[in-house]
Amino acid sequence: MKKIINDPADFVDEVVEGILLAHSDELRPASADCRALVRADAGTAGRVGIVTGGGSGHLPFFLGYVGRGLASGVAVGNVFSSPSAEQIHAATLASDDGAGVLYLYGNYGGDVYNFDIAGDLALADGVRTTTVIGTDDILSAPEESMDTRRGVAGLIFAYKTAGAAAERGDDLDSVTEIARRTVARSRTMGVGLSPTFLPAAGKPTFTLADGEMEVGIGIHGEPGNHRGPLEPADSIADRFLTELLEELDLTEGSRVAVLVNGLGATPLEELYLLYRRTHQVLAERGVTVHRKYVGEYATSLEMAGASLSILNLDDELTELIDAPARSPFFTQIVTEPAPEAGAKRTVGAVATGAAADTPTEVRTVADPGPLRSAVLAVVDRLPHHAEELRESDAALGDGDLGITISSGAEAVRDAVSALPETAHPSEILRAAGAAFASANPSTYAALVGGGLITASRSVTDATRFTSRELATAARALLDHIMARGGAAVGDKTVVDVIAPVVDVLESQVDQPAGAVADAALTAARAAVDEGTSRTSKRGRASWVGERSVGRPDPGSVAFLRFVEDVAQDL
Numbered sequence: 245m246k247k248i249i250n251d252p253a254d255f256v257d258e259v260v261e262g263i264l265l266a267h268s269d270e271l272r273p274a275s276a277d278c279r280a281l282v283r284a285d286a287g288t289a290g291r292v293g294i295v296t297g298g299g300s301g302h303l304p305f306f307l308g309y310v311g312r313g314l315a316s317g318v319a320v321g322n323v324f325s326s327p328s329a330e331q332i333h334a335a336t337l338a339s340d341d342g343a344g345v346l347y348l349y350g351n352y353g354g355d356v357y358n359f360d361i362a363g364d365l366a367l368a369d370g371v372r373t374t375t376v377i378g379t380d381d382i383l384s385a386p387e388e389s390m391d392t393r394r395g396v397a398g399l400i401f402a403y404k405t406a407g408a409a410a411e412r413g414d415d416l417d418s419v420t421e422i423a424r425r426t427v428a429r430s431r432t433m434g435v436g437l438s439p440t441f442l443p444a445a446g447k448p449t450f451t452l453a454d455g456e457m458e459v460g461i462g463i464h465g466e467p468g469n470h471r472g473p474l475e476p477a478d479s480i481a482d483r484f485l486t487e488l489l490e491e492l493d494l495t496e497g498s499r500v501a502v503l504v505n506g507l508g509a510t511p512l513e514e515l516y517l518l519y520r521r522t523h524q525v526l527a528e529r530g531v532t533v534h535r536k537y538v539g540e541y542a543t544s545l546e547m548a549g550a551s552l553s554i555l556n557l558d559d560e561l562t563e564l565i566d567a568p569a570r571s572p573f574f575t576q577i578v579t580e581p582a583p584e585a586g587a588k589r590t591v592g593a594v595a596t597g598a599a600a601d602t603p604t605e606v607r608t609v610a611d612p613g614p615l616r617s618a619v620l621a622v623v624d625r626l627p628h629h630a631e632e633l634r635e636s637d638a639a640l641g642d643g644d645l646g647i648t649i650s651s652g653a654e655a656v657r658d659a660v661s662a663l664p665e666t667a668h669p670s671e672i673l674r675a676a677g678a679a680f681a682s683a684n685p686s687t688y689a690a691l692v693g694g695g696l697i698t699a700s701r702s703v704t705d706a707t708r709f710t711s712r713e714l715a716t717a718a719r720a721l722l723d724h725i726m727a728r729g730g731a732a733v734g735d736k737t738v739v740d741v742i743a744p745v746v747d748v749l750e751s752q753v754d755q756p757a758g759a760v761a762d763a764a765l766t767a768a769r770a771a772v773d774e775g776t777s778r779t780s781k782r783g784r785a786s787w788v789g790e791r792s793v794g795r796p797d798p799g800s801v802a803f804l805r806f807v808e809d810v811a812q813d814l
Contacts, residue, residue, distance in 0.1 A: 311571025
């Protein structure tokens, strides 16, 4: 792997810093960590705000569509990982001028959970938010399960139409309806030719043999639904169009917008070959390509491959897709001058209304029990499982679980170490949850971190952390993950492993700790083994379908390793 980077751990922050230095007349930070950015004039003129966000590694996706006639703000996550709720919240406050804010982003679990939390925080601040989620990737789920599909390059159409509606002064409900209609009339299909490399991992997210392609691959390297020999450009375009036109209601006289997108390492010449064939097929059907986009609009670092997105236009969407727009990464028919230099901000500036870090008082108790020392002992061991979890997750997801666990463990260690030895158990759980959720805000981190925060509230009345409080907290963790994630036992998720462990903790609450740990470990191992033969029904692994059979659920393995480490400590 060859990359022009410095320390991989600083990759995203240094990229954002470079963008702000290069485009300070168009973008400004909205949070102290500069992971929330807004257009220079965001939060003014009474316009509806539009906030998007997602993982880094996809430029110009997400961040590149913040500007006039587009989104007003963005929250920037780590590579292929969700931004935190706090970062989304900061972008929300900086984007609002009393007209409310639309959340417009792709359908990835961590994004959904963290945007939902940010919406709760915004509501408490008096800011109304609505949500529209991109679901244009047709091969990630069947049409009858459209709401579970991934959001990929077709989301750019919604940035364009909703952004134009906000720019002309539409209210929040109208802008939301425009975005929702655009998403409903957009479809995308893609092909991958070579993998991408996560800077922090230094290894490919998947492998393809020479001369192979994978159809339906996700922008994080999630497996597609067909792997076979590389085909000619026209054959690939025909594959795309066969699927896309089956779902889009196109008839003679229809007008469409077409986006041929490169995934990061595909020459423009090859993209124009795909557009050529697409134009030919549509013309033969009497369909007019009203507006076309060819280039890199939603990438995956250096992945080779391409996607084709089509938006079925109506009269209003045609007007909006044609409207002027401008960002540092996207320009269309801009007739107005760029923002004046007076809008510039230094890289470290914080927008008015952004949340400030304020110290809080830590509750203490004379004899809190062993929770703090146990947490610190276990988080020192968890990073040793990173490589195993990366490989397991790469087979069914995007390969970032190892980073999530290792960076989360380090963040928990730092947060819990900073608490006094007499910190109340609820303070330890809350600090651990917040640190784990924020370190690498992926779906897994958001669910587990949020679960720990919920668990902290379940033991606020305790005077000491004992096996009884452990059972109570574990049940609260499980209930939270099931409620927020929507998974049930048997769906082949981490819930399958947590549930039997909770049952052991509750049924053996008065037994010696060592015996309880052994029983919990036996139950966890059995749950992982049993789940291996199932088909994944939730999360990114569900997009793999039957190909998940025979592989253990990565999140379940991560929890099993945690239980093993606890048992070893006892």
